[in-house]
Amino acid sequence: MDGLTKFAPRPTGVGEMFQLLRDGKPRTRAELAQITGQARSTIAVRVDVLLASGLLAPAGEATSTGGRPPATFVFNADARIVLAIDLGATHVRLAVTDLASTVLAEQQEPAAIADGPGPVLDRLADLALDLIAAAGRQVTDLAAVGVGLPSPVDHTTGRPVSPPIMPGWHNADVPGHLRRRLHAPVLVDNDVNIMALGERQTEYPEIDHLLFVKVATGIGAGVISDGALRRGAQGVGGDIGHIAVPHGPQVLCHCGNTGCLEAVASGGAIAAELTRAGVPAETGADVVALVRAGNTAAIRAVREAGRTIGSVLAGSVSLLNPSVIVVGGNLASAGEDILAGIREVVYQRSLPVATQHLRIVASRSKGRAGIYGASVMAAESVLSPAAIEALIP
Amino acid sequence: MDGLTKFAPRPTGVGEMFQLLRDGKPRTRAELAQITGQARSTIAVRVDVLLASGLLAPAGEATSTGGRPPATFVFNADARIVLAIDLGATHVRLAVTDLASTVLAEQQEPAAIADGPGPVLDRLADLALDLIAAAGRQVTDLAAVGVGLPSPVDHTTGRPVSPPIMPGWHNADVPGHLRRRLHAPVLVDNDVNIMALGERQTEYPEIDHLLFVKVATGIGAGVISDGALRRGAQGVGGDIGHIAVPHGPQVLCHCGNTGCLEAVASGGAIAAELTRAGVPAETGADVVALVRAGNTAAIRAVREAGRTIGSVLAGSVSLLNPSVIVVGGNLASAGEDILAGIREVVYQRSLPVATQHLRIVASRSKGRAGIYGASVMAAESVLSPAAIEALIP
Numbered sequence: 001m002d003g004l005t006k007f008a009p010r011p012t013g014v015g016e017m018f019q020l021l022r023d024g025k026p027r028t029r030a031e032l033a034q035i036t037g038q039a040r041s042t043i044a045v046r047v048d049v050l051l052a053s054g055l056l057a058p059a060g061e062a063t064s065t066g067g068r069p070p071a072t073f074v075f076n077a078d079a080r081i082v083l084a085i086d087l088g089a090t091h092v093r094l095a096v097t098d099l100a101s102t103v104l105a106e107q108q109e110p111a112a113i114a115d116g117p118g119p120v121l122d123r124l125a126d127l128a129l130d131l132i133a134a135a136g137r138q139v140t141d142l143a144a145v146g147v148g149l150p151s152p153v154d155h156t157t158g159r160p161v162s163p164p165i166m167p168g169w170h171n172a173d174v175p176g177h178l179r180r181r182l183h184a185p186v187l188v189d190n191d192v193n194i195m196a197l198g199e200r201q202t203e204y205p206e207i208d209h210l211l212f213v214k215v216a217t218g219i220g221a222g223v224i225s226d227g228a229l230r231r232g233a234q235g236v237g238g239d240i241g242h243i244a245v246p247h248g249p250q251v252l253c254h255c256g257n258t259g260c261l262e263a264v265a266s267g268g269a270i271a272a273e274l275t276r277a278g279v280p281a282e283t284g285a286d287v288v289a290l291v292r293a294g295n296t297a298a299i300r301a302v303r304e305a306g307r308t309i310g311s312v313l314a315g316s317v318s319l320l321n322p323s324v325i326v327v328g329g330n331l332a333s334a335g336e337d338i339l340a341g342i343r344e345v346v347y348q349r350s351l352p353v354a355t356q357h358l359r360i361v362a363s364r365s366k367g368r369a370g371i372y373g374a375s376v377m378a379a380e381s382v383l384s385p386a387a388i389e390a391l392i393p
Numbered sequence: 394m395d396g397l398t399k400f401a402p403r404p405t406g407v408g409e410m411f412q413l414l415r416d417g418k419p420r421t422r423a424e425l426a427q428i429t430g431q432a433r434s435t436i437a438v439r440v441d442v443l444l445a446s447g448l449l450a451p452a453g454e455a456t457s458t459g460g461r462p463p464a465t466f467v468f469n470a471d472a473r474i475v476l477a478i479d480l481g482a483t484h485v486r487l488a489v490t491d492l493a494s495t496v497l498a499e500q501q502e503p504a505a506i507a508d509g510p511g512p513v514l515d516r517l518a519d520l521a522l523d524l525i526a527a528a529g530r531q532v533t534d535l536a537a538v539g540v541g542l543p544s545p546v547d548h549t550t551g552r553p554v555s556p557p558i559m560p561g562w563h564n565a566d567v568p569g570h571l572r573r574r575l576h577a578p579v580l581v582d583n584d585v586n587i588m589a590l591g592e593r594q595t596e597y598p599e600i601d602h603l604l605f606v607k608v609a610t611g612i613g614a615g616v617i618s619d620g621a622l623r624r625g626a627q628g629v630g631g632d633i634g635h636i637a638v639p640h641g642p643q644v645l646c647h648c649g650n651t652g653c654l655e656a657v658a659s660g661g662a663i664a665a666e667l668t669r670a671g672v673p674a675e676t677g678a679d680v681v682a683l684v685r686a687g688n689t690a691a692i693r694a695v696r697e698a699g700r701t702i703g704s705v706l707a708g709s710v711s712l713l714n715p716s717v718i719v720v721g722g723n724l725a726s727a728g729e730d731i732l733a734g735i736r737e738v739v740y741q742r743s744l745p746v747a748t749q750h751l752r753i754v755a756s757r758s759k760g761r762a763g764i765y766g767a768s769v770m771a772a773e774s775v776l777s778p779a780a781i782e783a784l785i786p
Contacts, residue, residue, distance in 0.1 A: 152746055209625055226621070230618045231714070234747065248639075315636040316708075319630060319631060319636070321626050322626060323626035350635075351632065351635055353555055358626075
């Protein structure tokens with residue numbers, strides 16, 4: 001309905017046929033011909049191409065309907081591996097997965113992102129090489145690397161853009177640095193975008209309009225609309241942390257403006273407010289610990305931060321009309337208080353037509369949405385129709 | 394990059410081949426075979442299907458390279474007609490166009506939308522039948538009708554949903570009513586969505602991230618992201634008129650909330666504010682007339698409304714990262730004042746990475762974006778790959 005569909009020649013169709021096989025079910029050549037409506041001879045050529053690539057493997061014989069039983073073929077997700085990296089302000093999580101994003105080995109450790117790109121990326125590469133070995137695989141098995149950074153990222157170049165909480169990382173060649181150590185293509189995106197991808201892929205595959213909101217040291221969102229991540233013209237969409245809070249306090253934000261959501265309701269902002277009120281806290285993690293310990297001032301502050309976030313999310317609901325808002329990040333792990341505050345304001349402030357079917361829920365991925373999403377992003381770059389077409393000699 | 398691509402069997406490929414021909418250039422069977430990579434025999438069958446539908450027509454012979462010169466074929470945009478209707482709060486515009494959205498006949502008249510759906514839709518059908526005759530065509534030539542309404546619309550049913558400025562229209566069967574009179578499929582959408590479609594198609598075909606903002610009796614937006622209109626889960630996305638203005642006055646809005654953008658900065662709101670200040674005005678049109686007459690209070694009020702709209706659009710820029718914001722509606726026709734106010738706040742309030750390549754411009758379609766968009770929406774429903782595939786016996 002939205003203007004002309006762009007025409008793209010399809011020299012072979014093997015890329016699209018392969019998408020069908022990604023569900024992991026074994027199929028015969030005859031079944032593939034029947035589903036795709038293509039000639040048996042065409043299918044035979046495509047199956048040979050995929051067998052040669054290793055991405056398709058023989059899976060035994062189907063039941064015969066008379067004569068020699070036909071061979072079946074199945075997606076070989078184990079043919080290559082993917083490295084997923086989720087770098088936060090204070091921690092890093094790595095996983096080695098297969099091409100279907102099943103985790104084979106996983107690790108996390110504290111990280112000091114302020115050390116700058118050189119030391120941090122070298123450490124990541126060391127950890128990655130160890131983790132690949134721990135998974136019993138070779139670095140030559142690595143098909144792609146997916147990285148999430150707590151920063152705006154130019155997705156086309158993979159470089160951080162003016163990252164407010166990553167001093168020294170502006171325009172750093174993250175893909176080049178990791179590629180030199182790991183010898184595989186590297187895709188980089190904002191951490192919240194990959195969390196949105198991961199949460200949707202693992203928990204909401206049937207939801208086409210989803211907003212993932214991360215509340216931690218920073219506040220950001222990943223926008224999924226009509227089934228795909230929408231990054232915007234420069235890839236910096238979803239940046240709700242610097243939207244002005246309606247009728248909020250005119251607190252100075254590190255971006256240079258005043259009254260930004262992140263300056264009022266992030267983990268650090270809540271901690272500072274509690275400290276001023278005589279309850280010492282330095283970080284969002286401290287706030288979470290206080291809430292878990294039943295500190296009423298902390299519980300009240302977190303719920304109020306939820307209301308503040310809700311006042312900005314109400315505008316996002318009006319603009320995007322999502323059917324699910326997922327709230328993640330360490331502040332969301334503090335329990336229902338932040339969600340309760342968000343729900344209170346969004347349901348009161350948005351029009352009924354946009355909220356009657358809207359669910360506002362906590363992330364279900366227990367902090368692992370980022371590595372799932374990084375794996376999905378990297379695997380997709382290897383398995384997309386265009387990537388598979390490129391296998392053809 | 395965004396999860397698994399859904400697999401769709403392509404029984405013939407004629408729908409996609411036809412998209413290529415929509416550029417209006419004559420082509421031979423051999424050229425079509427070369428561009429699509431398909432066999433000559435396949436192309437011959439597809440060309441025959443399209444010739445039989447009337448959507449493709451012979452266009453003479455190409456230059457021979459020896460032997461009989463090959464026949465060429467061209468998209469016959471004149472094969473059928475489309476009716477485009479843009480219904481505003483106080484006016485209606487109709488156009489009869491060909492399948493490439495070229496206007497063949499056009500008309501506008503005042504409309505009293507408050508008369509309710511029965512009388513208004515009957516009048517629209519009468520006008521449509523007269524206009525089709527004036528264009529020298531038959532009602533049997535009508536392939537589809539596209540309608541824009543100043544209301545949230547459930548795009549799947551074509552019915553208005555709780556329209557704040559259309560009393561009596563909630564859940565009205567607009568498509569059924571018009572179909573009974575005009576005997577063609579009817580597609581209905583929010584007026585701002587079709588303005589976004591029309592402005593993009595005619596003025597910004599190369600821009601993939603565009604926000605169209607209408608400032609008139611109401612305020613709303615149409616969101617184009619990654620090249621397509623994004624309507625959201627219930628089709629009510631883009632509803633910026635009911636976003637709370639940061640630090641705005643707590644004016645009661647007709648939606649029941651306070652401080653909505655529409656309650657502060659729409660044409661009616663500006664008129665009411667001028668009246669209170671001793672400059673009598675009833676409608677947005679009165680405000681435009683005062684601005685054109687050089688009334689400084691009106692000019693100041695319009696620029697301030699622009700700043701208010703900008704304070705909400707800054708949030709939309711952070712969330713969507715568009716590269717163009719087009720401002721239309723009758724208040725935008727008052728000149729540069731509203732744009733100047735919008736630019737002032739958006740460029741000050743959004744992060745540099747999102748604004749350094751952002752253009753904020755007035756609509757170029759002189760009030761006709763709505764009928765262009767309604768025509769594009771209707772034509773697309775007839776010419777999309779799926780619709781063309783459905784032609785196959």
